Amino acid sequence: MKLEIKQAILMEHLNYVIKGISSKNLIPILNCIKFELTNNGLFLTSTNNDISIKTFIKESKIEKIVKCGDMVVSGRYIYDIVRKLPNEIILIEEIFDSTIAISSSNSSFKLNCNNVSEYPNIDLEENKNPILLNTKVLKNLIHQTVFASSTQESRPILTGINLKIVDNLLECTATDSYRLSKKVLTLKDKVDENVNIIIPSKNINELNKLLVDENNQVELHIFNNKIIFKFNDIIFMSRLINGTYPDTSKLIPNDFKITLKVGLNEFYDAIDRASLLTNEADKNTIKLETNQNLVTISSNIPEIGNVEEKIEVNNVTKEDIHISFSSKYMLEALRYLDCEEIELLLNGEVKPIIIKNIEDDGLIQLILPIRTY
Amino acid sequence: MKLEIKQAILMEHLNYVIKGISSKNLIPILNCIKFELTNNGLFLTSTNNDISIKTFIKESKIEKIVKCGDMVVSGRYIYDIVRKLPNEIILIEEIFDSTIAISSSNSSFKLNCNNVSEYPNIDLEENKNPILLNTKVLKNLIHQTVFASSTQESRPILTGINLKIVDNLLECTATDSYRLSKKVLTLKDKVDENVNIIIPSKNINELNKLLVDENNQVELHIFNNKIIFKFNDIIFMSRLINGTYPDTSKLIPNDFKITLKVGLNEFYDAIDRASLLTNEADKNTIKLETNQNLVTISSNIPEIGNVEEKIEVNNVTKEDIHISFSSKYMLEALRYLDCEEIELLLNGEVKPIIIKNIEDDGLIQLILPIRTY
Known part of the structure; x- marks a missing residue:
């Protein structure tokens, strides 16, 4: 040549x-x-x-x-x-x-x-009818879910994200069994064949680096053992993880005793500061307590000190609660919510915490509480 | 409080x-x-x-x-x-x-x-007549010398820079015994007492992070076992290294058989590319050969490949030479020369290589060659 x-x-x-x-x-x-x-x-x-x-x-x-x-x-x-x-x-x-x-x-x-x-022979075949996604939508989907997948190789299935498409409903889920992220999108067209695959999260992170934030189309070609993403002049292929992804649909309740509405940035900053006085050994545990519209977030490391943060919220249901959770998981769940105001939905101190973007009904973040009370 | x-x-x-x-x-x-x-x-x-x-x-x-x-x-x-x-x-x-x-x-x-x-008692005493240096001049002095000091604790004296002041002549030297950097400055005023100290290079690097690139004054207060730098609202104290710094004045020859004048950026880029086909195990060795005004820089890793770079120089003395040296040391010596054109001064394939900034007679970079011919 x-x-x-x-x-x-x-x-x-x-x-x-x-x-x-x-x-x-x-x-x-x-x-x-x-x-x-x-x-x-x-x-x-x-x-x-x-x-x-x-x-x-x-x-x-x-x-x-x-x-x-x-x-x-x-x-x-x-x-x-x-x-x-x-x-x-x-x-x-x-x-x-x-x-x-x-x-x-x-x-x-x-x-x-x-x-x-x-050199290995790489088969980059294509489907006749690929699934089409906008680049920005795909990047958002990745940011909002992939962090929740597990990094522990002991349960390989949880080290990937689950992509499910039924008709024209796309559902992307990631969980490490302590928290869960789920994003639901409606596609323009119905798919020829329903999809239920697990893509390794580390590969999705590599794909994300190649996706430029443009209003472009990405083609998804899905096969038994691989997925191919086509965009610009690039073809990106990832292997899939074999196995059946756990059914997470029953984990997310439909009704909640407590609904708190709070500004995203204000809540994020308070958690971020409170997380300074937590440590990994204690799972970065912080406490949240409501007193009607006043929320107190607190944490402590006995030999170092303690912190209390106060924020005003809109306690829609007027019920009070105290609950503990990992500040690290909460910060990661909040990071890509991309809105002004969020909803915290609670059912009690040992029940899952749901975080929702008020403007995006398709996105759910779930964190399991830590028992301290 | x-x-x-x-x-x-x-x-x-x-x-x-x-x-x-x-x-x-x-x-x-x-x-x-x-x-x-x-x-x-x-x-x-x-x-x-x-x-x-x-x-x-x-x-x-x-x-x-x-x-x-x-x-x-x-x-x-x-x-x-x-x-x-x-x-x-x-x-x-x-x-x-x-x-x-x-x-x-x-x-x-x-x-x-x-x-x-x-809390330890820190004695930040001051001299009556500190040495005054402009911040930019001090930062330049640090950049142009400190990299040449040794990182090997086996000879502690070489892990520092030597600061010598006689009357109003300040001389700063660093060497790891394979290369040497020396910068000479004239101070406005004579010092009360001559200075000959060794400051740990890692401390100098910390000082450098605090020095903002402004046209400000830095006061140097020198004592038997410490040096104090005062600038803006900051006092920075470093311990000194005990011992006698080797006399390096005889290492630098006065006469040279060969003088090559070459554009700094062009020379730097050629060495930088040639360094791609070198490795640490071989001391990053590259070869330089002159043929009148044409310089060829080359290197190779047998199992990978080889490279040849050509540059035009002004071979003032019309004599030819072939010589080998560490590309890593050469790149570090060139990095802060801060001029358009440099002089390479040579006396033969086993004699030190001197690199000079044509516009700054006070700065000398020396690299020992590596015998390969």
């Missing part, structure tokens, strides 16, 4: 595929990026067996396609080399069977290549 | 003293900040036995001084609490012998205090 390409254009696309290379991969070929130059343009692919990323630079963005062909080269090295080259036209050329030259006006690099035939 | 003070003002000064608290200090009292409230204002002090920092908030910047007094309180906790409080007036008050209250409109913290009498 031989081509001439502007440094900035190649760099932009290397920035995408480099995220598919994990630094600690012990299989050398998985530290490589595959280049495939055709008359239509240049494809770059990376994979670490968990995710695969493919990107395309179309022919019109390439200065000169001299000779089509494939090569497989160390991802880290080609990334760093192109990154440090000046923004001018660079020439990439296979000079022997196993060496490529990368050169610009003053620089000339030669890199040993790997055998193209050893 | 009892006072009212704006959050932003207290925060600014806590930001200074927090740098004097090291996170891994095993002596609990050294994790504390001492507050001393007098009718003139509030003093804050921190120390970790290696450095001490004291800052002063004058009375006019404090809302209300209700009751003078001292307290000693956990630095990390008071810092985080004040940082998370809203920017309004906060009240700090000793409520029992060993508890203080920190409160703003909605928040009320109580922190246990330590015994004031247990």
Whole structure:
């Protein structure tokens, strides 16, 4: 293969595929990026067996396609080399069977290549009718749920997010069994076949880094053992987690004894300050007590000190409660609610706490209380 | 003690003293900040036995001084609490012998205090005639020398920078025995007594974080076992390293066989790219070869590949050379030269390489070559 390409254009696309290379991969070929130059343009692919990323630079963005062909080269090295080259036209050329030259006006690099035939075959097939989501909607869905999934490999199913689609209702759930996040969306079109899959959360976080906050479309192609996201010039594939996700629908009550309405920022800041006098060993426990419209949030570490925060709320139901919960979980649940006012829905000191965005009925955050009273 | 003070003002000064608290200090009292409230204002002090920092908030910047007094309180906790409080007036008050209250409109913290009498006595005496330096000049001096000092505790003397003042000539030197940085400055006034001290480099780096890039004066007060820097409302004290710094004056030759003049950025970028194909195990070795006005910089890692960079230079002496050196050391020497063009002065492949800023005769960077030819 031989081509001439502007440094900035190649760099932009290397920035995408480099995220598919994990630094600690012990299989050398998985530290490589595959280049495939055709008359239509240049494809770059990376994979670490968990995710695969493919990107395309179309022919019109390439200065000169001299000779089509494939090569497989160390991802880290080609990334760093192109990154440090000046923004001018660079020439990439296979000079022997196993060496490529990368050169610009003053620089000339030669890199040993790997055998193209050893690179894993990545099947990036597509569905006829992919599910369409707006980029912003998808990013929001990720931010509002993924943090609640578990990081403990002892229950692998909970280390992913559950994506369920029935007709045109999409439901995304994450839980680590102490808290739960659920977002429900209505799709424009009904799906051909209902969906119920678990996507590893760490892969979703990688996808999120590639999603630019634009008003763009993302195509979701769902298969038995993988999901493919297509957007801009990028194809992102993640494996799925095998197994049955727990049925969480009965966890969320429909009726509540107590409804508190409170400003999001004010509540967040009070919890954030109270969390200063908590520690991990005690599950970052803080207490919340109502006295009609006055809420007191408190915590303490005996050897250090204590804190009391007061806020005015609208105690719609006029009932009082005292309840304890993890400040860390509460802060994470509040972080992406993205509204002015929230509702705290309570049924008693040992019953789940529900947090809702008043403007978005599709979003539910649930936290289990901690017994201290 | 009892006072009212704006959050932003207290925060600014806590930001200074927090740098004097090291996170891994095993002596609990050294994790504390001492507050001393007098009718003139509030003093804050921190120390970790290696450095001490004291800052002063004058009375006019404090809302209300209700009751003078001292307290000693956990630095990390008071810092985080004040940082998370809203920017309004906060009240700090000793409520029992060993508890203080920190409160703003909605928040009320109580922190246990330590015994004031247990806090180390820090003697921040002053000289009658301190040495005066401009902040920018001092920051520059630090950037251009401190990186060359050693990080290996096996030769403690080399883990500091050597500050020598004879009459009105200030000379600052750092070396790890493979490279050396030296900066010479002329002071406005002669010093009363000649100076020859070694300041720990890690303390100098902490000082540097506190020095704001302003056209301000810094006072240097030098004693047998400590140095005190006074600037703005801050007093920064560092211990000195005991011992005799090696005489480095004979290391730097006066005459050179070869003089190369080259653009700093161009040279830096070429070395930076060539360094991609080096590794630590091989001391990041790169080669430089001249052919009259053409310089070739090259390096290779056999299993990965190789690189050649070409640059035009002005080979003043018309003699040619090939020489090898550490790209890491060269990049660090070039980083703060702060000029358009530099001079490389050479005497042969096993003789020191001297790098000079053409516009600043007081600055010398020296790197020992690595024998590869």
